[in-house]
Amino acid sequence: MKPSNVIQERVHEFLNAYPPFNLIDSEKLRDLARQVRVLYLEPEQVLFSQGDTAHEFFYVVRQGSVRLEQTTEGGNPKLLDVCDEGDVFGVRALIAKKNYSSTATSAEESLVYAIPIIAFEPILTENPQVALYFAAGFAAGQPVRNSTMRDANKARVGLSTIAPASIPLHLEDTLKIDTSKNIVACPPDTSIRLAAQMMSDKDSSFMMVVDAEERPLGILTDTDLRRQVVAGHVAIDDPVEVIMSAPVITTVPNPPMADALINMIRNKVKHLCVTTDGTINSRALGVLTEHDLLLAQGNNPAVLISEIRQTRDIASLPAVRDRAEELLLKYLEQEVSISFIANIITEINDAIIVRALQHAEKELGEPPVHYCWLSLGSEGREEQLLRTDQDNALVFEDKNIALEKEHQGYFLKLGAIVRDILVQCGFEKCPADMMASNPKWCQPLHTWKQYFYNWIHEPTEEALMHTSIFYDYRPVYGDFSLSRQLTDYIYENIQQERIFLPFLAKHALQSPPPLSFFRNFIVERGGEHKNEFDIKLRAMTPLVDAARVLTLDNRVAGENNTFKRFEKLAELEPQNAELYREAAMAYEIMMRFRALSGLRNKNSGRYLNPNQLNKLERQTLRSTFKPISDIQELLQVRFQLNYLG
Amino acid sequence: MEWLKELIYQLQPVDKNAPAFWQRYSAALKEQPPGSTPLAGAEFVVFDTETTGLDRRTDKVLSIGAIKVSGLQVLVSDTFECLVQQEGAPSTKSAEVHGLLSKELETGITEREAVEGFVDFIGNAILVGQHVDFDIAMVNQMLKRQGIKGKLRNRSVDTAHLAIRLERRHADNHTLKNAEYSLDALCERYNLPTDDRHTASGDAFATALLLLKLLSLAKKRGVTTVGELMK
Secondary structure, eight states, X not given: OOOOOHHHHHHHHHHHTSTTGGGSOHHHHHHHHTTOEEEEEOTTOEEEOTTOOOOSEEEEEEEXXXXXXXXXXXXXXXXXXXXXXXXXXXXXXXXXXXXXXXXXXXXXXXXXXXXXXXXXXXXXXXXXXXXXXXXXXXXXXXXXXXXXXXXXXHHHHHHSSSOOOOOOOOTTSBOOOOTXXXXXXXXXXXXXXXXXXXXXXXXXXXXXXXXTTOOEEEEEEHHHIIIIIITTSSOTTSBGGGTOBOSOOEEOSSOBHHHHHHHHHHHTOSEEEEESSSSTTSOEEEEEEHHHHHHHHSSOHHHHHHHHHHOSOGGGHHHHHHHHHHHHHHHHHTTOOHHHHHHHHHHHHHHHHHXXXXXXXXXXXXXXXXXXXXXXXXXXXXXXXXXXXXXXXEEEOOOOGGGHHHHHHHHHHHHHHHHHHHHHTTOOOOTTOOSTXXXXXXEEHHHHHHHHHHHHHSOOHHHHHHHHHHTTOEEEEEOHHHHHHHHHHHHHHHHHOTTHHHHHHHHHTSSOOOOOOTTTTOOBOSSTTBTSEEHIIIIIHHHHHHHHHHHHHTXXXXXXXXXXXXXXXXXXXXXXXXXXXXXXXXHHHHHHHHHHHHHHHTSOOOEEOGGGSOHHHHHHHHHTHHHHHHHHHXXXXXXXXXXXX | OHHHHHHHHHHSOOOTTSOHHHHHHHHHHHTOOOTTOBGGXXXXXXXXXXXXXXXXXXXXXXXXXXXXXXXXXXXXXXXXXXXXXXXXXXXXXXXXXXOOOHHHHHTSBOHHHHHHHHHHHHTTOEEEETTHHHHHHHHHHHHHXXXXXXXXOOOEEEHHHHHHHHHOSSOOGGGOOGGGGSHHHHHHHTTOOOTTTTXXXXXXXXXXXXXXXXXXXXXXXXXXXXXXXXX
């Protein structure tokens, strides 16, 4: 094979920066790069037209951007996609061997690499990862019909560099960690220099210091080294016993995970020394690290929850909630399933609310009548991963109409205390004041019934908006029978009012699904979030709204969670099961993106910055939009919204 | 008067004593495509030389990079690249610009192999380069040193001149700023990628992309054939 020259190397380097080319082994890619042709497209130049016989090439944008548009029978051209640097398009010739299904026009001056199909085909058949890339529909303008969200998600996980998740164990399981291999130990008179060298050689984060009988005397960690040696507090030739931590916290071999966790938390250490009998008076066998626990279990939600429940000091809640966020990040990085993560975070949030309510009741005295605290919105749907704003309400018993004002006074105070605690814990106040501290949303059961009666029978714009927020309520604390009575009442009324569901469906279609991106991304045109993408409004809300109205239509009660709603719908409507599962998975992917974006930027994560997403992430996200438009089409047809005007 | 020179040349018999590569070249040049050839049908070779200096008589070629443009596409598969072994070290200044160290040049091929390979590569294509006259002169000098009686006679396009012609149709000559027509300036103006500049191949690639851009601009100005491009 001829060696590549500078030009070919340059093409190779460019391709190697983008999927699927970065999945191809270097020699084969080099060979492919040699066969590339470079095309210049002036603005609005058409590279191929819909219906044209497929070229012998497919294309990659080197610079500039290319629009893909599709004209349906008698319709106007519909923008499918805008490809920018590194985007692959015109692959129909490669995959389907059919005429082009869209027209490619340069949106600006562009340079495009043409890649001969004949050279690429062997790679496609030999390399399953490359095949997966195309199967997932990641190439631009690819018909998404023959790809599924499952493929997209598989590709997202499979093609990313993060290691796949280990399945979290249960807290009651015992930790079976092979400690024999990881013991790195030295006598107390060893120099710090030598100890550091040994730790570095063995790639260990610690060094056990043992006596002549191999009993643990102390432990030296990389943190100790950093703090003490690097900071210059001790000399590098001092013996390790000067800086080691002693006594060592010990454990028996294979302890239950919960014990190990509590042991670490209580003693504020990250290493436990495993000894024959679990005390410092027997031989050291190995070391159990926090990292081992994380690997085995992914952190410790149960401990967080029990801390929240047991704490006497309400002021310690914010710190616990901060730790929950670290847990969230770890879970996301480990690709733990979103439904599991959402469960855990909901449990933690609920525990905080309950703790706050108990605290408030203690301050104010016993509540005068039964009440029920309701979480609304995403918290109500058990989907709130990040600490976005509070949405809650309170319903209390219809007991004595004459005393209602007085009762409300108590509950408003209760609501205000809880609100303030939640603010302390990082949940901002609801900007629209949809909180139990607002008299309007702190009402006896009969008033709530009246609210819903009005919203259902007179579905004005405002009523529909309220329904979408308040309908997803979930009882968190208090007398759950109050919430059940309200739910029953709502169902009765919805079934009587035939016009309500079509209106709600129409409301669900209000935020249009994103069809494409500017430079591969739809971004907000103006305002504070110009050039960012509002994932909540444009991608998540349409699915949440659709799931709600469809479950109502199926008379399913008591399921709030969007992906569980879709799962339920898939059971009830086997003919649409595939679409519903796609939608559920799309929603999970969106939740993951939003959470990661929020954690990265320390905000609500609602506005995604395209620059912070890599190509693969952008492509995954884009593939989630297909189920949105499919679901919306289904709503159109089912509720005959075209006739609704 | 170009047609006349062309005619005289056509009438000359091919030098039977010339080396085989030069005979191949001379034969290829007799079949130049007509001036009416549309630009999309023309074959170009975009090239650049790195030299020991700017003197056309005394300085020497250290490397050549060339790439074909055909059907208005840059053919990455059709490239020519070589380092040339030259007597004596390259001047320091040039080594700084091109990063060509004498050590590297020792790995190169002889001047004879270089010029033969290059001439075979270009055939009768239109030669394109940034200040292409200089590069052609440098190749001619190599030919002369190799005892070839004759020079390159391909049609040629200077991308700097072409840019000036297309951009400054109505402007006066004295307002022309040459710095605005350097390869760097042109690439920046036309938003073309410019990594790997200052190697012969890197410059040739950048110039080839610039050529595509200029040909598209030429088309808008009504220049659609090879003949019109040469005007």
